[in-house]
Structures are given as structure tokens and as C-alpha cells.
Amino acid sequence: MSTTEQELQLLKGLAISDKQAIETIYRENYSMIQSFVINNNGSADDARDIFQEAMVVLYEKSKDTTFSLNCQIKTYVYSICRRLWLKRLQQLNKYSTQVESLEETVFVEDEMEEHEKRDNDFTLMDQAMSKIGEPCKSLLDAYYLQKKSMQDIAANFGYTNADNAKTQKYKCLIRLKKLFFAQYKNA
Amino acid sequence: MDEIILIETVERYLSGEMTTQERAFFEDLRKNNAEVDQLVVEHSYFLEGLHKYGILKTFKHTLQEVDAKLTEEGVTAIPALTGKAKVVKLWQKYKRSIAVAASIAGFISLLTSGLMVTYSKKSGNEYYSQLVEKINVTNQELIKLNTNRNNGATFKPEVKVDYRATGFLIDGSGYIITNAHVLNKMKNIYVENNKGDYFSAENIYIDNVLDLAILKIEDTAYKTITNLPFTIKNNNADLGEEFFTLGFPRNEIVYGEGYVSAKSGSDGDSTAYQLTVSANPGNSGGPVINRNGELIGIITAKDSKADGVVYAAKAKNIFMLVDQLKKEDAKYQQIKMPVHNDLKKLDRVQQVKKMEDVVFMVVGATNR
Structure with a gap:
């Protein structure tokens, strides 16, 4: 080669x-x-x-x-x-x-510009994530980042069924979203 | 609840889980309802961000793993300096003048350090209160109780314990940093880790000006800890920098957090910082760790009159201290400062968990 x-x-x-x-x-x-x-x-x-x-x-x-x-x-x-x-x-x-x-x-100027923007986005999401607390953080991490199924998540986190876990997940997601966009407004 | 249903619908729409009929209905809704349309746009933007965040986070995690592996193998070690020929030549050429300069410098530094001993620390500020705890009888009984309980292989000190403070490892083979004023008060020193194991320790170096000291654990029961999780910051901390600290104001490890409030200590003492944090007798010698997992200071004292005004020796002075020790006694040449930072990018709770293992309670009997 x-x-x-x-x-x-x-x-x-x-x-x-x-x-x-x-x-x-x-x-x-x-x-x-x-x-x-x-x-x-x-x-x-x-x-x-x-x-x-x-x-x-x-x-x-x-x-x-x-x-x-x-x-x-x-x-x-x-x-x-x-x-x-x-x-x-x-x-x-x-x-x-x-x-x-x-x-x-x-x-590499173009790359630098892209990188800065991406890094900024990452930090904003990371900050929002660090503010939502547990169990929301782990729950969202399992579903959106590790792509686990709702059934698995329900079992792991001790929810009675997948629907309960799902409701909880959406509540967490709404909180995360509020935190995330609030930073945008402040920035 | 409505919000949840709406978000769920949007997610199903975005991921293409809807039936054709549902989809047509929803698209109609989007067209006629600006609010719904905006939510769809906003949510898809947000989900995309979250998705990218996840991927990047996983990648960064992999990077850390690779880095840890290569550090273990020594691939990322700093190569030793080469090419000393030029320096030697210069040294020979200027040996005489350097010697003269050095003797003058030595004289001046002796003089100034003498002045500092006289005027620094306690003397300037009557409210400067060092944070070693004088343990009362009840506490002593508690310690005895504790040590009698774990009658395993660990050492049980039979001696009197009068003072308690904090210290932390800077070399996993058993070198502990604490305050000079802590050791000045104590003899028969023991250190206890967070598992309740006691080890006897020896005072090997004291610097009263920096108010720093080094202890060495001299106990066969002690097992070397490889890879300390933190690193030592070599330059000044910034104003407003946030930190956490661990210490033993009680018989149990206690967490505290605060920020750097001034770049000098009591009466402009440039070897120290002023911090805003809650600290009590027993906290002396506790590590001050910033969010990047770097040691920035060592808790030494507080202002007994003002609330939350605490002083900490600057961490960079540890380098000076260790260099002095190495110069005085060749057998300490092998002291190795921590170089790899495992705390970076961890959240606080994880950082504290890792630090707990290297923070020790320092106890001893009164010296006088």
C-alpha cells in the first residue's frame, strides 16, 4: 500500500x-x-x-x-x-x-471557523446537559445518545413500563430544550 | 401534558413514523398554524444539535481512552532535553561571574526571607487563624472507636491524638503535602485515608515561609497509588476561578466549593491567594482543585473576623518546595509530580470521587 x-x-x-x-x-x-x-x-x-x-x-x-x-x-x-x-x-x-x-x-482558516461554531454548539449543549440533573441526564443520554430502546430504559431506570419512561423522557427533553435556548438568548 | 403530546407528534413526524394519512393531516396543520410550524423547525434544529453533541461526545471519550492507553505505554511522555554541549561551554566561560552573582543573590534572598519570617503571616493580621483542629476528648474517643472497629491488618494508633488537619498525595509512593504550621504543632504523625486505614508518616521537609511541608508515609502496609488524578498548576489562578476542596474539619471527609477572590493572601502575602469558601479548623492542608482538575492551592488559614475569607498557599510553590528538598537530599530525587490529568471534562461528582482517594487526614499528638 x-x-x-x-x-x-x-x-x-x-x-x-x-x-x-x-x-x-x-x-x-x-x-x-x-x-x-x-x-x-x-x-x-x-x-x-x-x-x-x-x-x-x-x-x-x-x-x-x-x-x-x-x-x-x-x-x-x-x-x-x-x-x-x-x-x-x-x-x-x-x-x-x-x-x-x-x-x-x-x-486552514475555513476549518477554524467551522470548528469554532461547532465547539460553541457543543459547549452550549454540554452546559444545558449539566444543568438538568439526574435522572434526566442519564435518561436523555440513554435514549438520544446511546440510542437504547424505551423498553431497556424502562427496565434500567426502574420505570413500570415503556410508556412511563417515555413520558419522563419527554419531560426531561422539554427542560433541556428550555435550558438550551435560554443560553442562546443570553449569548 | 399537551406539550408532551405535541413534542411526541413532532418527533414522530420528523422520524417518518407517521402513516400517510396522519402525515397529510399534520402537514396541513403545519401550513395553517404558524406556531406548530415554528415548533417543528425549532425541534428539528434542537434534535440535530443533540445528535451532533452525542456523536462528538462519544468521539471525545474514545480520544481520552486512546490517550490514557498511550500515556500508559509512555508514548505521550515528554522527551528529555538533549544537546547540553552549548550550555556547558557557556557555564565554563562564565563560571566565575555566575559564582559572584550567585553569592550576592544568595545573600539578598537570605535577607528577604528573614524579613518575611518576621513580618509575614500571623504577625500582620490578628485575625489570621490557622486551620488545624485541636481535637477535644470526645473526638479522640471517636477516633479510638473507629480504629478499634476495623481491627484488620491496618495500623491502630495507640498514641494520643491532639490535632487534626488535611493533606494530599503529590506522589503515589507516599509523599503528602500539608501546611508547615500543621506539622509544627504535631509529633507522632499518622495519616488516614478515606477507607479508614492508618499509616505512620514522617515529616521530611518544612518551609515556614511558604507554609508548606512534605510528609512521607513510612509504613509497610501502605500500597503505592499509581496515577494520581490531578495535576499541579504551574502559574497563577485567575480571579473568580471556581474550585472545590476536600478536608477534615470533622472526622469525616467534607466537600466545599468557592472561588478565588484575590491574588494575594493576608496583608498582600504574594505566596497565597484569598478564597471565598467555607473552611474550619481541620481544613488546613486541603487541596484546592479548579474545574480542569488542576491543583491551584492548599488551604492554610482563615480570617476569624470575616465570613468565608480563607487563605490558601499557591500550588506552584510546591514545585519550589520539592526542588529544594531534592537539592538537600539526593534520596528524594525520585519524587515524581503528577503529570496526567484524569479529572478534566468530568463532572464535579466524578472529580470528587477520584480525589477522595488521595486526600488524607493528618493527625498527631501535640508537640509541646
Whole structure:
């Protein structure tokens, strides 16, 4: 298999969040990003954050059928991380023009914009979720995120039947929705 | 109830579970009723958001798992520095001037630290009250009762217990951080974990200026804990940063939460923060953990006059403390600070559960 084919395989795996593919990409790129962040005013924890954020960007891209990678995964990940880290430094007012960039980079501004929006949506939903409390959180998680059946949920959560569980689920969903849209109005 | 039926109908419509007839009827309703139409749009937007959220959350979870696995394998470890040749050269060239500079600097720092001992902490503020608890007789009986109850392999201290405070591990092999004023008051020190096991511990380092100290568990019954869940923040906490703390103002672990209210401690003490949290005698030495699971401080004292005004030593000083210890005694070279943060992105309850295992009650008999 040629390198490009291998990389395409990796991206395909990533798109279905195949653990093996994720691990390979992680293994091959992590230390590069770690030394980049640490050499530029960051800590190992910062590096982990930035790298994982870049993985999310790559993941979303890999699911997009119109997306084709014009460079190596390595270059792409590096470009994203570099951009993310510059932004983080700017927020912390630690910005220096001397951010070391020996590697080749590609243009990733569009991705950054999409990523920011997605990240914002995620945070809003996450905040709403953290506010609804139990058992609502687990109930919604089981139905909408883990896609469990109403029968299973009723059994797991100790509801007398699936209909009861369903009513409870809708009540929770309405609460979540109110919390979610309330944040939109405030933001 | 109406709202529930409506939402259920909308969900059935969106997921295509409706019969043709029902569908036609509902679409008619949508056309004629703007409110229903808006609800459909809103709800489909919301469900899509929820769906995306779920997928992303699962993916992030997988990422964490992969990261944990690779950390275990050492793939994500920070490589050691290489290429010392240049530094050595410079060192040889400037050895003399550095030595002169260092001796002057050493003199100044001795002087200032002397001043700090005299003027800092208690002396400036008469209401500065350290949070070690003097245990009364009833409490002592309680401790005895407790220890007699679990007559397993664990150690049962027969000695007198006069003071109680808090400490926490910074190295799973048994190094515990607590306050200097805690250890200054105690001898025959024991630490107790949340399972009620007692271990004897030895005071190995005290820094009165930073009000920090290191204990080492010296007990064969103690089993090393691998992977501490938190990391230590290397720079200052931000104003308003929220945190939680765990400690032993009672004979049982107690949770508290609050926020960083000033970047300096009592009388502008720059080695400490002022926090707003409820703390009581016994909380001294308790870890202050921010929402990212980073240790930002160590509870030391409170203002006895003002409500909720608590002081905490800055966590970054721990690095200084450990460096000093390593310099003084080579056998402590192997102390390893926690590097991997398991608390990040967990909710509070989960964070507390993980932290409970590494927070210890520190007890001892009076020193005088």
C-alpha cells in the first residue's frame, strides 16, 4: 500500500471513529505537537488539549464526503494545532511573534471557523446537559445518545413500563430544550 | 401534558413514523398554524444539535481512552532535553561571574526571607487563624472507636491524638503535602485515608515561609497509588476561578466549593491567594482543585473576623518546595509530580470521587 492509500484508509477509519485508526494517528503525530506547544510557552496539558481539538477537526472533516486531503495528515494536523495554539496564546496575552514554525503548513482558516461554531454548539449543549440533573441526564443520554430502546430504559431506570419512561423522557427533553435556548438568548 | 403530546407528534413526524394519512393531516396543520410550524423547525434544529453533541461526545471519550492507553505505554511522555554541549561551554566561560552573582543573590534572598519570617503571616493580621483542629476528648474517643472497629491488618494508633488537619498525595509512593504550621504543632504523625486505614508518616521537609511541608508515609502496609488524578498548576489562578476542596474539619471527609477572590493572601502575602469558601479548623492542608482538575492551592488559614475569607498557599510553590528538598537530599530525587490529568471534562461528582482517594487526614499528638 502506498503512503497516500494508507492515509486514506486511516481517514476512513477515523470517520467511523475506529479506535485503531485513532490510535495510529495519535501515535504518529502526538509527540510532534507536544514539542511544538512546549517549545512555545505551553505545558504538556496544553499540548494534549490542542492535539485532541485538532483530532476533532480532522474527524469532522473525515466524515465530510466532499473533503479531500491535499497534504499529509501530519501537515494538516500540524497546521490546525499551530493555528489553535496561536489563538490560545493570544487569549492568554502571551502572544509572541516568535512562534516557531519549521514545519510546512497549509491554509486552514475555513476549518477554524467551522470548528469554532461547532465547539460553541457543543459547549452550549454540554452546559444545558449539566444543568438538568439526574435522572434526566442519564435518561436523555440513554435514549438520544446511546440510542437504547424505551423498553431497556424502562427496565434500567426502574420505570413500570415503556410508556412511563417515555413520558419522563419527554419531560426531561422539554427542560433541556428550555435550558438550551435560554443560553442562546443570553449569548 | 399537551406539550408532551405535541413534542411526541413532532418527533414522530420528523422520524417518518407517521402513516400517510396522519402525515397529510399534520402537514396541513403545519401550513395553517404558524406556531406548530415554528415548533417543528425549532425541534428539528434542537434534535440535530443533540445528535451532533452525542456523536462528538462519544468521539471525545474514545480520544481520552486512546490517550490514557498511550500515556500508559509512555508514548505521550515528554522527551528529555538533549544537546547540553552549548550550555556547558557557556557555564565554563562564565563560571566565575555566575559564582559572584550567585553569592550576592544568595545573600539578598537570605535577607528577604528573614524579613518575611518576621513580618509575614500571623504577625500582620490578628485575625489570621490557622486551620488545624485541636481535637477535644470526645473526638479522640471517636477516633479510638473507629480504629478499634476495623481491627484488620491496618495500623491502630495507640498514641494520643491532639490535632487534626488535611493533606494530599503529590506522589503515589507516599509523599503528602500539608501546611508547615500543621506539622509544627504535631509529633507522632499518622495519616488516614478515606477507607479508614492508618499509616505512620514522617515529616521530611518544612518551609515556614511558604507554609508548606512534605510528609512521607513510612509504613509497610501502605500500597503505592499509581496515577494520581490531578495535576499541579504551574502559574497563577485567575480571579473568580471556581474550585472545590476536600478536608477534615470533622472526622469525616467534607466537600466545599468557592472561588478565588484575590491574588494575594493576608496583608498582600504574594505566596497565597484569598478564597471565598467555607473552611474550619481541620481544613488546613486541603487541596484546592479548579474545574480542569488542576491543583491551584492548599488551604492554610482563615480570617476569624470575616465570613468565608480563607487563605490558601499557591500550588506552584510546591514545585519550589520539592526542588529544594531534592537539592538537600539526593534520596528524594525520585519524587515524581503528577503529570496526567484524569479529572478534566468530568463532572464535579466524578472529580470528587477520584480525589477522595488521595486526600488524607493528618493527625498527631501535640508537640509541646
